[in-house]
Amino acid sequence: MQKIIILASGQIAKAFLERIISEHIGDSRYEIICQNEDIIPKEINDLVNIHLFDPTNEHKLKRIISKETSQIFVLLENDEDTIIALNIARNLNSTVNIVTLKNANIAEVCEKLKIKTIDVSQTITSMLVNFLPSVPLIASNIGQGIGEIMEVLVPYGSKYVFRHISNIEQKNWRIVAIYRENKLILPKPSTMIFPNDELLLVGKPEILKDIYKSIKSELGQFPQPFGSNIYLLADIQKIGLKRLKELIEELKHLSEKLNNKKLIIKVKNIINNDQSEYLRSLGSSDIIVDMDFSNIDDKESLKNDIRRYNVGLVAVSSKEFLKNGMRKNLFEIKKPIIKLSSRSLKNAKESIILLNDDKYIEQISNVFFDVSIQLDFQTILADFDPEEKDKTEIYEHFSNLANIYTKKLQIEKEHKNPIRELKKRENFIQFLPFQESMVKSSIFDFFRPESNPLFRLLDEHTQIFIPTTE
Structure with a gap:
């Protein structure tokens, strides 16, 4: 003893x-x-x-x-x-x-x-700080005490509310327990997170800091948490000056609506003074023009710019997005991509998600609502094969989010050809999970059930591709 x-x-x-x-x-x-x-x-x-x-x-x-x-x-x-x-x-x-x-x-x-x-004063100070709403509660008396164990209160409006545990990527960290109304819950893959849940997280301290910010971030912040700025990538030799001007006007309109800080315009293959003069005239406190005369590989150039400009949303023309090499580069940066089409974004009034057997739909729901709220768009969940499989969890997830964000959600259930029905609509943005199957998609993929080539059939509409995790 x-x-x-x-x-x-x-x-x-x-x-x-x-x-x-x-x-x-x-x-x-x-x-x-x-x-x-x-x-x-x-x-x-x-x-x-x-x-x-x-x-x-x-x-x-x-x-x-x-x-x-x-x-x-x-x-x-x-x-x-x-x-x-x-x-x-x-x-x-x-x-x-x-x-x-x-x-x-x-x-x-x-x-x-x-x-x-x-240090008594430091201990008391730490305990007081833990009561602040923007500070994570970190275990200091167990483990290493360096932030590898953290408790986080999930606020209303968090992108984590009404999500199932199975649809949350947990790489190098885990949700090991949930406290709800003073009761301990050991989460299962099917467990749903509710507002005011207290999540007990375990993982690498530097990762948990980012997870904490992600849980605490609320709607109306997009393109955060992906980054702060919108980035247009354009090859003027391929799309022409007229189309470039149209894209820039579209993105100026989008920048006025979204919570981004700056618009970055990256233009390659400038061939005459008229193009250069026009681009120089755009520079302002809100717009940065980057005229690229280098021979740096497109892939490396894109990755460097993503870090350099803190990019949260990448914009490209429909013509450039359809090139497999471009899609591969965009897929690898793991940022949302907006593909601007021939139909003006300024006229769009609806946000649409087309339901299929895609297991990643729940992962894109927060961006879907965030953008729709900022743009004041009608939100539509279109299910043209409602009896294909049980979609109760998906309906429940989107309906709960719509209620908490006080955003009207229209769920359409009809046995009809989805492409034909959507082509009848004129002014909408389609939201899609950005999957690897889209990277090498070609016309022959329509005969392969494991592929996802449907984005090609709605090419005339603006589409936002959102990165997902396995």
Whole structure:
């Protein structure tokens, strides 16, 4: 049985003793030394011995502190008494672990005697900060205490509400528990997250910091959390100056509606002064023009720009998106892509998701609602094969999000040809998961059931491709 000695005086020592005795902490034997019996708890057990004498009395301390002592706590109010007690304790046992409260007046002695100190003010400050709504609650007394265990309250409007655990990528981190209305839930893949749930997360600290921000971010922030700015990538030699001007006007309109900070215009293969002069005239506090005269590989150039400009949404023309090489480069950067078509984005009034057997639909729901709310678009969930399989979970997920964001959701269930029906509509944006099967899609893919080439059939409409995770 371990022998623990506590030299005690003051309120902190009193609270410490009450905690030890009331909670029966461990099976150690406690020797408590104090002058004032008022700090002794009323009820003590057989493992606690009380010694009423001056904690700085070396003669009496010799009878209690020995080589068998496992640990010593020096919790005294007076700095001089603390220094005397620390010196006596260290002289009586040169190897025992001694703990005291951090204090600038005793810092030199503690360093010399190798005393472990606890910074009370820092501990209290950390606890107070944990009550702030924008600060994660990090476990400090278990594990490494460096942020690898975190508790996060899910707010209304979070992109995580009404999502199933199975549809949340958890790479190098995990949702290990959910606290809901003071009850512990061990989540299953089918478990849905609700507003005001407290999620217990475990993972790499740097990843959990990003997850925390992601959980706390609310709608109306797109293109965040992917990045801050919209980035137009255009080859003027392929699309021409007229089409480039149209794309820029479309994106100016979009920038006025979305919560992005800047519009970045990256133009390659400029061949005459008229093109250069026009592009230079666009530069402003909100627009950055990057005329690329380099021979850097398109893939590397794109990746560099994504980092350099903090890009959250990449825009390309329909003509350029249909090229397999371009789609491959865009797929690999894992950013939302808006493909601008021949129909003007300015005239669009509806946001549409076409339901199929796609398992990634739930992952794009938050971007779908976020963009729709910022653009004030009608949201439509189109299911043209409602009996193909049970879609109850998907309907429930989208309906719950619509309710919490007070956004009207129209669910259309009809046994009709989806392409024919959507082609009848004129002014809408289609939202799609950006899947790897789209990267090498060709006309022959229509005969392959595992492919997803339908985006080609609605090419005349603006489409937003949202990255997903396995």
